[in-house]
Amino acid sequence: MRQLRTRAYTADRLGNVGVRRPPVVPREPTAAAPRQPAAYTALVEQLGEQPPGSVPCVGESRHLWLSDSAADQDRAVAACRKCPLIELCRRAGRGEHGGVWGGVRPRKSPYDIEDDTEEAA
Template identity: 40%
Template sequence: MLTPAHVPSLSRQHATSPPGPPEVLLSQPTRLTVLDDEIERLGELVPCRSYDPEVFFAESPADVEYAKALCKGCPLREACLEGAKDRREPWGVWGGELFVQGVVVPRKRPRGRPRKNPVAA
């Protein structure tokens, strides 16, 4: 069996490196924490803080369009959208766009059977 005494690089590594992440990484703000700070600073000016959060995770297409319209005037719209794309949000309205399974889709289709024939765009 090898022990740190038998392998000098192991004993030096454990003696010099502290457990856990380096302090430098902990002091660097991430894009998400910066966005959270901006949301807190703006408060009621951000629609997702002044409206019911359920609106942004609605099921009906009309409610989804309403949530997207609320986001249009948000001062953090672009940052919110970029963050959602980076995180591949599974669903909901983020930055004025609808996410379904981590991908932006143009609109939500109502429940029902899918079309038999494709529709020309």
């Protein structure tokens, strides 16, 4: 037995018939917290004033801070603990989705698919 679906129809003054749809309610925009431009500028200024070798993300191993590998991120977080600019870096990286900022790992999207190829190798 077939079930019939009923729809609510409307007619305007001229007799044009259409399907009644619920009104569209505008939503508030939901975006990630924007990067703090003042904190980012302060971080860049402080990086220029630090003696060579005191900031771990500047140097030969800087690729660790932008890596997708969990092992590289672990090494970057451990190195951040010794950095004199960790708090300023953490504030500057607020809202960023990539890279390790101030010892904080990047946020993962729930839609990211884990790649098992590294474990198999």
